[in-house]
Amino acid sequence: MSKGIQIRFQTPLEHFALDVDISIPATGVTVLFGPSGCGKTTLLRCIAGLHKAEQAQLSINDHIWQEPGFYLPAYKRKVGYVFQEPSLFPHLNVTKNLLFGQRHSKKTSQLSLEEVSQLLGISHLLQRMPDKLSGGEKQRIAIGRALLSDPEILLMDEPLSALDFSTKAEIIPYLEQLHERLSIPIIYVTHALSEVKSMAEHIVLLEKGKVTAQGPLKEMLLDLTAPLARFSNAGSLLDAVVSDYDTHYDLTEFSVDGGTVTVPGAVGPIGTTKRIHLSANHISLTRTPADDSTIVNILPVTILEIEQASTAQCNVRLQLGEHNQILARITRRSKDILALKVGNKVFAQIKGVSLVKL
Template identity: 40%
Template sequence: MTGLFLELHLQQKSFTLEVDITLPSEGVTVLYGQSGSGKTTLLRCIAGLEKNVRGTIEFKQEQWHTDNKFVPTYKRNIGYVFQEPSLFEHLTTQQNLAFASKRVKGDKQNNEDHIIKLLGIEALLDHYPDQMSGGEKQRVAIARALLSNPSMLLMDEPLASLDTNRKNEILPYLEALKTKLNIPIIYVTHSPDEVARLADHLVVIDDGEIITSGPLSETLSRLESPNHLNAELGVVIDSTISEQDKQWKMSKILMSGEELWFHDDIHKNANEVGSLVRIQILASDVSLSLSARLGTSITNCLPATITEINDNLDTGITLVKLIIGDTAVISRISSRSAHTLNIHIGMKIWAQIKSAAVIR
């Protein structure tokens, strides 16, 4: 069995965690849910930090936990990044990193140089923790976790204690980890923005149970996902810039042959034709029309087919799943509008995409 296999049960005083899932052996898997849903508890189970766990935890055919076997945390070859950096205050960055590199076999210097460069902490090596910002300290903490040369990286809401500016400072480094590291990352968050920017695979947890899981684009387009997830995220599309209009700061991608234009501050984002980008289309930014309208400020009006409808009359909101070529998009409209348009599954319609934002 490849990947991380989890079939476990944990009973606590007022909480039960029940999980049966296999997570990918590559990319970033995000555990998403509200506070108290069980995300961190599941991460601690993977790390071997929770007692009284029943079931099986297996990573790449190596059993870490069964009812008759328990591999302690230090033998699981994992890196763990907590919400707080927890650096040694009396040591410099270089000295903090030295503790982690002790266990590394082989060429320690090349490994350390690579990690330091990847996280952009070259200028911080002689700094003490009280001389660094929260974002800088967290980057050092991530470097420390990686210097043990782990086979898996666990991250427990590493941006939760940071303000918006510090989050924006560290997110590009987290995105770089996806492409530069050949290990799976399991990342806990309750932030939709972090899901959109970082996730390859999404697991939604609520009250100790997995509500839905799968590749990010597939999971976000499921109408049975929690309404707050659909409303706040819509869908995320990874594509390549095919054309740019520098006069109006616009870039274009192709979605199954259909053109999608979006605002792109080309100078600021340093995107070029051929660049890989991740585009977010919020469900609330997709409206429906029976015809291709002219004389409107909406840039994108694309032919689509309705494949699924979730009409919640209690809230007056209808979620509509559309397929544009073979790309799924979600529209969030009022139930009154859905009734007026007389929408139904299989119906050909026009998707008016008011806004699409580049998030990576």
């Protein structure tokens, strides 16, 4: 027995069987990713004990929750569960909703009501009834309620999917703060990877009840044989440090291992680390560095791998600096015209860098 989360479930679903055997880290955010109806919600429900899997082996750190002949009922599992809909108790005000779990766990949680309300920006709502709250406020309270039950693991089932775009944008910063503040592992189910690119460390891809790939997100994004590299919005993540800000043109310069990247706007004080996402579709390759292009982000790279992504396009994995790798998507024709080969030194022109950690 050790730190870590061991998950093995086999149970029939409506059209296929859920058959999962994975172990994930006991810290950080693990994203459970897959198309609708692939069994990710059921997997989460199995972990929480809301769905009884036929064959199961489940342990969280040193605690066994389920194994052949043993089933810890849901209410004895130390989970925090955030459902797709906030599902607040309509007969209780915000404070009583928040403290519902604490009341029944007979133990005060590591986080206090004040801390959680501050973290989620809900301090001014404590006396309200749920029907007097907006959708985003409700979901924030549902998250706070789960946290206050002193969980050993936080399970989030597409917590943003029922919200409109602007409400999502309102909640994501709170989630990011939360993830920095919490020491417990989070399993986050989603079919929209963009929601969690800033937080996710580990990713599990699920399709028709089976795990098709899993591993650290950064590596998975760069694995050309794995499904993520075939997505239309494939890309890579880099850790970047703010190195300069041009007040005249309102541009921020990041330094990354292997060069500098400029993005519009003021991003943060010099010296802060951000996670940036480079979309593969927005990276083109040239043999010589263009000096008459409007593209300012041009970095020297070495081709590590070329893999066909579709009939027309291929993905190119590139070495940037000592430790970074990025992904470019180019047409097969360009590849042939430029006669690109593994080992070639080329220049990557990057149009469009998105920040994922604000």
